[in-house]
Amino acid sequence: METKHQLIVEDTTTKLLRPKQTIQDLEELYSNQQVKRKEFEQQLNKNKLNYGQWLRYARWELDHNHDFARARSIMERALGVNIEHIPFWTQYIQFELIHKNINHARNLLERGTSVLPKVNKLWFLYVQTEEMLKNYKMVRQIFERWLTWHPGESAWDAYIYFETRYDEVENVRNIFKRYIQEFPSGKVWLKWVNYELQNNENDVEHTRAVFQSAVDSLMERNDENFPEIVAKWLSWEVKCMEYDRVKAIRKLLSDETKFGFSTDIQSAVYDAVSETEKLVGEKHAIEESITLKRKAKYKLDIERDKENYDSWWSYIDIIGQSPEKSLIRRALKDACSSVPRDTYKSDKWRKFVMLWIRFAFWEEFDNNDIDTARNVWNECLSVIPHKYFTSGKIWIGLATFELRNDKEDGLTKFRKVMGRALGQMNKIGPKRNILRYYIATERKLVEWDRVRQIYQKWLEYALVFGQNCNGIVKEYLEFESLLGETARYESILKIVFELMKNEDAAPCFDQNEMFNVAISFYTDEMKYDEIRKLYKDVVTTTPSPDNWVSFALFESTIPTADQLEQFLQSNNNAFEVEVGEEQIEKTRGIFKEAETYFKKLSDIEGRKAVLEAWSQYESIHGDEVSSKAVRQKLPKQVKKRRTVDGIEEEYLEWEFPLDTADSVSPPQPTPSINKFLANARKWAESNQ
16 A cells, blocks of 8 residues: 655645545455444444444445445444434435335335334335335325324325325315314314315315314314304305305304304404405495404403403493393493502593493483492492592582482482592592582582582692692682672681791792782772782782882872762763872882882892883873983993903993982082192291
8 A cells, every 4th residue: 555645835835635545455455444444433432422423434334335234234233322313214214215225225114113103204204205116005004004103283284295296185085084083173174174275176065064064163162273264264155156155154153152262263253254244245234244343353452451441432332232231231340340550540540430430320321220320339439549539520420310319318418429529538639520510519509608618628628738729719709709798708818818928828829819819809899908008018028129010000090089089979880090199199109118128128120120110100100300300310331340360351230320429429629729829938937
């Protein structure tokens, strides 16, 4: 044996090639074989589970030595290590098939399927081999043996596909019958249906029999393939123009009592029926199928989310068309049993409450069961978490119900319900709709004292819970005004202004709004001294420029005693005050007081605002002298300089001219030069 090494150099890059071996004689060949076998055996002794090494060993014997006996021996030894290793079986069989050792391959396949009957791959390889050899009878025998081991659906499908390829219709149908017995599912029925539609569409009787058998078999089961089978059946019957059969099928499938389906499958069935009805159905049938479809959809929505109250409402709309009251009551109870989990008054709670109201109205008006309706109202109140919120609609509904259905004690029961509702407000605060409804009812009954008590209770709750009280007070005052109770009106106003002085209660009122309400009332009542008191309190507690200006201008709206006397003696309904000298002087006095106030505080902006308003007032109601006097008081912008962080800069500042004039001391007389010289001479003469 001679070994030759070659070195190939390409562009400074060297690549080493495997050395070539040349066998000179048989002795050298045998020696080489022994060395190679020894290497394989040594590797296998190290790890017998190295299945790749077994395959390489067997392939070497076949490719280099053409020794089938040794290769088979190696594969047999490998199977002895692990007889369940399927790749060895398939490689072993393929070795035999590649080299056309058919009988050896059959023996291996027979042996493999006997040893490992649950391994589908060996069975598939077996039937594929025999089919390639066109030994169809043997293929059927293998399939039959395979099926005795109860394999999965893939074995049955393979058997059916085999018979289908050779148009053995009866064989396929017989296999499907056994297939259905082994796997009685909608999936298998659907395979049979598809086979008949694709291959035997003209065999109407047999195809219809398959559909009927499928529906009869699956009617009591919850199979997801059932709607598809129904859709195909209806479509096929329409194609066959068997419209009467379509109607009969629809009628059968519309009877819910004959099915045990879940809601989603039932919804899919109704979809299939509805699509067919659109093609061949009458108007009534189409509407009925659409109703069933909607009903199934809402029912499915409810099953997915019990708190889907929109679907509950629509579902009850459909159920409500039924003449069976027990069915309607059951639907309403189911809807009202799905209590929201929110602890605040969410949209879900509002919709949930409306379902209860619908339930109560149905019992009262449709079912004429007053006692049950009363129980429904009270059950709803027991469900609502009054610790967090309450429902005014339910309280008002129950109170109205008692007032409507009890002619003797209805009013008493109504007030008890309203009293219970007011009691709940101790926890959650005032409910406007309850209070307003209670007040409106008592006003209709001319129970003024009760109305006052409710308003007072409302105001009390609002103060306790820190709510805005302006709206309540205005409603209360309007009520007293309509009754002509001016004394009560005034006393309420005084109480409110006392409350506004309280630090805890003050945030509950808009003081400006209450002030305007009081001004309007006292103006109508011509109690101007009371208005002056209010203004004085305002400029004391909130001395803003606007309040001072309002106070000043108000003085010009107060009529004099003579004007008031003339109005009372006249028959005029409108009273317009003419601004006279008396009003002007009082207004000037307030302006002067305001200017002095802001001047003491050194509030330049406040003083400027007051003077500008005063100047505008004098331009309308004053004369030239008074207007000029106020204009002289107005500040002017003066440009000044200052040093900030060592940098000199200019800035503008408001200065009041009269203040500057007052602050400058009067000029001292300049000594005469002649008098100075005369004194100097006297001093010089005296020193001589």
